Amino acid sequence: MYREWAPDPAIAGRVICLWTSTATSSVTELVVPDGSVDLIWAPEGPQVAGPDTGPKPVRMVPGDRYLGIRFRPGAVGETFGVPLEALRDLRVPLVELGVLPELTAENMQEALAVRLRTTSGPDPAAPAIAAALRTGRSVREVAWELGLSERQLHRRSLQAFGYGPKMLQRVIRFQRALRLARRGKPLAEVAVDSGYADQAHLANEVRRLAGVPMGQLVNRP
Structure with a gap:
């Protein structure tokens, strides 16, 4: 089951939506390129889904739940501390990037809002x-x-x-x-x-x- 909802006003300028996907059966979800970057709390922990250039199948088993924050295309800026092209076609554990150490599944929006206020924003062009x-x-x-x-x-x-x-x-x-x-x-x-x-x-x-x-x-x- 998948659903989306609007982000808090504090991050709405940079974020399209929040979303959740929960598996009720064994299934392979197909993620296709959309120009966005997602901050995801996955079953194995927080990760960043970089910009894709091809399909990414995601195998899910009953009970798996993903909670994500989807950035507007071009709106990531320096949020993750590395050039965005370094994340292309990758799913990178957040711990490897050394950012947002205080992030939990419950405080994702609040922690991201703090990070956005303290890092350089996106290219205005x-x-x-x-x-x-x-x-x-x-x-x-x-x-x-x-x-x-x-x-x-x-x-x-x-x-x-x-x-x-x-x-x-x-x-x-x-x-x-x-x-x-x-x-x-x-x-x-x-x-x-x-x-x-x-x-x-x-x-x-x-x-x-x-x-x-x-x-x-x-x-x-």
Whole structure:
């Protein structure tokens, strides 16, 4: 069983939601790239789920419970004390990062709020970078629009999101396609509306990023 709820106002500017997932049977949950980073209290303890570039299956057995805080894309800043790209595609125990030693499953929001107040925040250009890439324009065009060189755009994208602008654009496009497909739109229309060349391009990209066909993602409970 999975549910989400709004964060406390103290962290709402940097956090999308809190969430919990509890297994009532043996199941493998599939986590797909969404541009976010999560602080998670897992059965084995607190960990950070870095920005993903591919599917991450999570095996759960009855009674397993995960409690998470999901950051807004580009909003992590220096929360975890390491460059975000160092966490890419990883699940890192919090103890290895040496931050938030006072964290418990009960005080996650309060402890995070303190950490956010005492560390450098995110790049203020991060939302503009994501918004510009969402339009489907090329990296060169986006860099020019934002008054950056392509090298500067790449560096700032790595710092803010954990991967470069081309990967970020792929994730944004994939997530848009997934939202449209879940609303019942035909996949041929999803492909066009999301910026793919055609339905085959959409299918291939979904396979690369999620490891399964779009239909399987849409039909997940």
